[in-house]
Structures are given as C-alpha cells and as structure tokens.
Amino acid sequence: PGRHLDPPGLALTVIAIALLNYAVIQGGYAGFGTPAVLWSFTGFVLVLAAFLVVESRSRTPMLNLRLFRNPSFTAANLVAMVAQYAFVGMAIAQVLYFQRVRHESILETGLLTLPVTGTYLLVSAVAGRVVSRLGFKVTLTGGSLIAATGTLLMLTQTAHTSPALIGLHLAVFGAGAALVLPPSTAAAVVSVPPAEAGMASGTVNLFRQIGNTLGASVTGTIVTSGLISRLPDQLTQHGVPSEATRDITDGIASGTPIAAIPAGIRDNVSAAFADAFTSALHLAVLIPAVGALLAAVAAVLFVRKHAQIH
Known part of the structure; x- marks a missing residue:
C-alpha cells in the first residue's frame, strides 16, 4: 500500500x-x-x-538502499551476480569453442552443452532441500566452491580435449551454479522484513541480470581481443609465412572464415587459430573462477546459516 x-x-x-x-x-x-x-x-x-x-x-x-545495511542481503546479491556472470560467460565461451575450434554444428553444440544445463536443472530441483538441511551459508559457500572447481577445470581444456571430459567439467560447474542461483534469491528475501520481500526478490533479479549482461559482454570481449592478440605468434609458431600473418589476422578479426584462406596454409592457420582461441578462453573462464572463490568467501563471512528477518 x-x-x-x-x-x-x-x-x-x-x-x-x-x-x-x-x-x-x-x-x-x-x-x-x-x-x-x-x-x-x-x-x-x-x-x-x-x-x-x-x-x-x-x-x-x-x-531501498537501506536494505544493503544487512550484510546477509548484500552478500546474497553479490553471490547471485557472480554466479550468473559465470554461468553466462562460461556458456558463451564454450559455445564459441565448440563452433569455432571443434567446428561442431549448431545442433551438436547444443547437445555438447547439455551437461551444464541438464545438471543445473536436476540439482536446482533439490536445492531447496539442501538449504533446509544445511542452511544458506553452507549451500551458497559449497555451491560457489563447486562452480569455481568446474570453471578451473576448464583451464586444462585444449583444442583436442575430448567432449566427454569437457562435459564432466560443465556438469561440475552446473551443479555448483544450481546450489547458488535459486537459493541466493531465497537468502535475500528472508533477510528483509515481509513488506520488503518483493523489492528484495527484484533486487536479486537486478543483480543477476547485471551479471547476465556483463557475462556476455566481458566474456565476448576477452575471447575476441585475446584471440586477435595471440593469433600472430601462433601463426608464426605453426609455420605460416610472416608476410601473410597480418592479412590473416586482420581477416579473421573482421570475420573471414578459415575456409577462405589458401589451401596450402589452411591447416596451419586452423591449428594456430585453435591454440590462440583456447588460450583466450582460459583467461575468459579464469575471471569467473576467481569471482566464484570470492563469492564463497563472502558467503562464509556474511550470509546467515538460516537467514532471519529483521
């Protein structure tokens, strides 16, 4: 009213x-x-x-800015933002990897990313029970650590890593994200008076959407710029003539497909592209991994085990 x-x-x-x-x-x-x-x-x-x-x-x-005086509410929002950033950033990086490095079709890429979405769906269905038994602090901390583990495992990914192993990494991350995203909303809502519950829920959604948009924009920027900065050295290491390196780099930066490159050096360029892209991907997923570890620290320090209404 x-x-x-x-x-x-x-x-x-x-x-x-x-x-x-x-x-x-x-x-x-x-x-x-x-x-x-x-x-x-x-x-x-x-x-x-x-x-x-x-x-x-x-x-x-x-x-209502006064809500952020509650450490548990503030921590729940930050954890949710980091988890959403990681979820979207990881998904974008892996989709680009499957399509640009592994040359998978759109359908095959969708199937290869099912481990993260499928695991997220299954674990989020029981996340409420986990919170009821263990409390918000343990659930959000554990979920953040599991998500960080899944993301850090992606640092071992190369252009030749088997899809099954990548799927395992994605499943670990999906399980961790499922223990963070749904419970973080509940942790924020029950940390405020009942009259502010709607605003609390909307605030968590705001922070998640900020993480969502930044996950897309930052990850895309890191992968693209990282690829272009690493590509010249990789082209040289793979035996591509130096006089062609700049033209190839500029062409790929502007969207020229590798298939349009002369057949004599196409395989070398493709291998160089794969290595440069994978290296850029490592940096892109390292950021949410560190963020998830910091989110775990925030959850330990500030989130109440069973958030109480003030």
Missing part, C-alpha cells in the same frame, strides 16, 4: 547498465583508451551516482 512506480530510478538504471556494457564491448574492439569508451565509463559512473542520490531521496524508491 502506498507504493508507486519509480520512473527516474528505472531510467537511470537502464542508462547506467547500457553505458557500462557499451564501454566494455567497444573497449575490446577499439581500445579502452579511446574517447568514446572513456566517456562511456565516465557516464556510467555519473549516472550510477545520480541513481544512488535519487533512490536515497525517493519516498518509494525502486531500490
């Missing part, structure tokens, strides 16, 4: 997230020192500051 929409808060949120994603994507393409990227990052900071001011002064804010 007495609540109404918060158009300024909504508009500022959308603008801030859009600026951040644009800066990340454009920075990976044109360089993070370019004027457009610097202005976008600056705009993001200014709009975010304006959002915090507006929400702190609004009588019915979209986001």
